[in-house]
Structure formats: C-alpha cells, structure tokens
Amino acid sequence: MPRIFVQITIALFLGDSLRFYTQEECEGWLSDLKRRKPDLMPGVHTARIRYPSEPHRIFFIAHWIASALTYRKPTLLYVTEWGIWPSSENWHLYYRLRETYGDTRLLHEAPGHLFLEHEPEDLASFLQIAILNGWGGYVLTEADYANVFFSHDEYIDFFATNSENLADVKEEFGIDPVGK
DSSP, rough: OHHHHHHHHHHHHHHHOOOOOOOOOHHHHHHTTTOOOOSSSOEEEEEEEOOOOSSTHHHHHHHHHHHSTTSSSSSEEEEEOOOOSSSGOOOOHHHHHHHHHTOOOTTTOOOEEEETOOOHHHHHHHHHHHTTTTTEEEEEESSSSOOEETTTOOOEEEEEEEEEGHOOOHHHHTTSOOOO
C-alpha cells in the first residue's frame, strides 16, 4: 500500500488533521499518486483567471477552490514561491496560523500543507494567506479532476487532463481556456 494512503488512514484513525510536508514529502505524495505538477504535463487543458483588483475577493476564490475542486479528498497546498514581494508578506499571520496546528517549522523547511477531506475551510484560509502574501504554488487534489497553480504574478491557472473537468471553473469565473 502506498505510504500516502497509510498516512491518511493513520491520521483519520487518530483524529489527526492538517499535516505539513517537506519538499521531498510533497514530491513523494505526487509520486505515490503517479502524478506530476500539472504545468509539467503535456496536453493538459488550462483555464486562467487574474486576481481580482479588490483584495477581499481573494477569499471567495480561495474558498471556491477549496470546496469545489477537492471532491472531499485529501489536497496538497504546495507553496513553491515566496520572498518575491517581501513588502506583501505577512509572516506573522502565516506562522501564527501554522502554529495553531502544532507546527513551528519555517515555510522553506516544510512548504507542503496536506489537508484531509474534512478540512476545506482550513485549505481556504491557508490559500487566501498564500495569495495575499504574493506567493506562488499549487493546489493538488487527490481527486485529480482539476488542479491549480497560483502565481506571484497575480493569476491562477486551472489544469485538467479532461477539458470537461474545467466546465465548472469556466462557468464560475466566466473564462475561456487558454491552453489545449
């Protein structure tokens, strides 16, 4: 049995919640699922939205991603870019939130955040902070219907191997695909 399923089973049995992963553990999670980051996959379908001009609208987007794309399956928030816009980063807020889950490591030590199926609100909160901090990274769903890359350049790309899996994204945000 792949290690990711063992970890999730143990977490559910023990009543555990959000886990923080090192870069190696993030790559292992993807490998266990026989997956790669979506922007590295050939032939993937893509839809893009720009960040809204009103910062308060970021919560809506983060909450929609966390509730509509995860299909109540574990989801990895993998932050891969930070420090690009230091004047936008609220490290205090991020680390205080992280500490409430019992983790005191620095972001560069454990940039992955694995949310279990019952934690979409937690995912939305961390994603909102990551976007507002000007960071970039991925929302990688175990369901793999659609995945997300959010950029420090203020856009979000949605990826799916099946173009029909982007229908809800296009409808919600009124967008057309930008890729195959």
